[in-house]
Amino acid sequence: MSEPGNDHLSVEDFDPAASSLTGQVDPLVLAELLSIRSSIDNFDATLVYLLAERFKATQRVGILKAAHQLPPADPNREKAQIHRLRALAESAHLDPAFAEKFMNFIISEVIHHHQAISQSHSEVAATGVLPMVSLDGQGFVASPARTDLSSTEFPPADDAGAHQK
Numbered sequence: 611m612s613e614p615g616n617d618h619l620s621v622e623d624f625d626p627a628a629s630s631l632t633g634q635v636d637p638l639v640l641a642e643l644l645s646i647r648s649s650i651d652n653f654d655a656t657l658v659y660l661l662a663e664r665f666k667a668t669q670r671v672g673i674l675k676a677a678h679q680l681p682p683a684d685p686n687r688e689k690a691q692i693h694r695l696r697a698l699a700e701s702a703h704l705d706p707a708f709a710e711k712f713m714n715f716i717i718s719e720v721i722h723h724h725q726a727i728s729q730s731h732s733e734v735a736a737t738g739v740l741p742m743v744s745l746d747g748q749g750f751v752a753s754p755a756r757t758d759l760s761s762t763e764f765p766p767a768d769d770a771g772a773h774q775k
């Protein structure tokens with residue numbers, strides 16, 4: 611059984627009834643709290659899946675940008691995104707300032723990933739060894755089996771610059 615906070619906690623180890631309030635509040639109140647928390651748990655799981663899909667998409671952007679030597683950040687795109695998200699947040703009765711802060715937090719993480727991809731792309735060009743970038747905070751994993759640059763996932767050379775025009 612893994613401890614909470616352990617990096618390798620498995621989903622099955624989750625105790626939905628874990629609470630510091632157990633034994634300290636009316637059992638009926640605790641039951642209602644746990645019932646609401648079961649929805650919160652579903653929302654949180656969905657957030658993780660949504661974020662994972664978003665990071666999969668931004669990883670593709672990072673690879674594209676690295677392959678075409680484009681800068682990791684696009685400030686005008688960010689301004690437009692934040693403007694739109696603030697409006698969406700307002701209409702959804704979510705604090706726009708929170709929406710902006712959350713979005714900026716995600717985007718800054720994406721930019722770090724882009725920088726890591728760009729650096730590994732340069733290293734591939736310099737060494738001919740293809741590293742793989744992980745999105746789970748574990749850093750780079752060398753891939754000794756992949757040294758043939760003719761079949762990397764980067765767009766082919768004749769594609770270079772196609773999106774810069």
Ligand SMILES: O=C(O)C(=O)C[C@]1(C(=O)O)C=C[C@@H](O)C=C1
Nearest residue numbers: 668671683684685687688717720
């Ligand atoms: O769309 C891009 O160009 C991205 O790199 C993705 C993204 C984002 O996470 O939405 C991240 C960094 C950029 O500054 C703008 C947007």
